Amino acid sequence: MINFGIIGPGNIANRFADSLQNFSQANLYAVAARNIDKARVFQAKHPSNKVFGSYQELLQDPNIDIVYIALPHQLHFQWSMAALDAGKAVISEKPAALNREQLKKIIDKAKRKNLFYTEAMKSHFQKAYQELKKMVTAGEIGKVKTVQTSFCRSMPEEQATYHYQPLVGGCLLDMGIYNAAFIESFVKKPLKIESLEYKVIENKVEVYVNAALKNDSQKVILESAFDRNKANLATIIGDKGRIEVPNLHRPDSFTLIKDNKSKNFVFPYEKDDFHAEIKETIDCLQKNRLESRSMPVQDSLNSIEIIDELKQAIAEKKNRFTYFKSLIASKIDVELPPVK
Incomplete structure (x- = not known):
């Protein structure tokens, strides 16, 4: 049995949890929210073994195999890194990070930790x-x-x-x-x-x-x-x-x-439209693959x-337009720098 933990019980996490119920080899083990009452509301809709009032508490649970990160974009990097540091495989909602620099750090950490990581690019x-x-x-x-x-x-x-x-x-x-x-x-x-x-x-x-x-x-x-x-x-x-x-x-x-x-x-x-990505994720974990064939990290x-x-x-x-407007306002005749 593969135990899933969900960080961020919002709308998209509800859809993920609904789809997860179709897999006999998967179990929604825990859900974490910044407010434990919100986690309990989610648990009432989607039964889980545990609820947590902080994301870090969920990551510290040794029974969780993989974490689904369904947080706002700006939090994907922080909690993907934290999950990998805690020894958890990760499936992160898109965008996997805010930029290439962040994503490269996530991928490098997953490789060093020998852990599965993928972006939940459903398409x-x-x-x-x-x-x-x-x-x-x-x-x-x-x-x-x-x-x-x-x-x-x-x-x-x-x-x-x-x-x-x-x-x-x-x-x-x-x-x-x-x-x-x-x-x-x-x-x-x-x-x-x-x-x-x-x-x-x-x-x-x-x-x-x-x-x-x-x-x-x-x-x-x-x-x-x-x-x-x-x-x-x-x-x-x-x-x-x-x-x-x-x-x-x-x-x-x-x-x-x-x-x-x-x-x-x-x-x-x-x-449903989540089924294929969950199926692939479970298959990768069962076969000890570190990345998805459908959504490799290079993609x-x-x-x-x-x-x-x-x-x-x-x-x-x-910035170039703002600079140009300021020059007009000050009536300074300066050549604009080239756009790279």
Whole structure:
């Protein structure tokens, strides 16, 4: 029996716990919250052996094999590291960390501790996604030339929490990470920014990004937003056809368009959209694998690197614009520094 501990009993943890009940070889052993009453409310919905009023208490329990971290983005690094230090395997909600530097430290620690670690990027575990990768790898649409991704939804600030907070918020870490995870599966590194459209609010949090990136032979589009609704769609364009993937963050189907014909492929979820990632995690633990075949740690690194580059570019462009405005205000004629 594999004993799971959940840190952060929020909405997504409820869905994870529901799915966990489908596995006879897994047990929800404990849940931890900053307030033990909140943990008890969660336990009433999802029976567990224990509840804790602090995350560290849960990590100190020797009976827990793996910790599912379902905290706000800014806490993923701290508690992934703490869980690994406590000798626990980790499955962390996306984004696995706020940037590549943090994620590299997590991965290095997991390797030193000889512990399983993976990012809960649900899309990568789904049957539709894996069949899609096989089809593209087999050359069904020829050489991949373009990958277009759009994941936008209206999320007003009054209805959000950490999503609008400086440094940890923004549409790129919350939604754009799905775009980046999709993109990195089908294009070669490195990618360089070709064009960048964005919208930031007063506290410097980005609420819309539409970026074009390219390498020597491929181009990608990453569009992500909190301030508008658009079709949730990814399109992979090759020199012999294209594939359209609705719901890129939770794919269960795709359409192949080739030779003026289209063919739909449907792969329903097994139980729910968490089932595949839990199944893979349990399999890895039972077979002593240190990383997932569906979501290897290098995929997570590749994804966060794309987000890092876009965030840096937005910061540089915004700072450059602020500098330019200050020069106009002071009427000083100074050459602007080049954008890197």
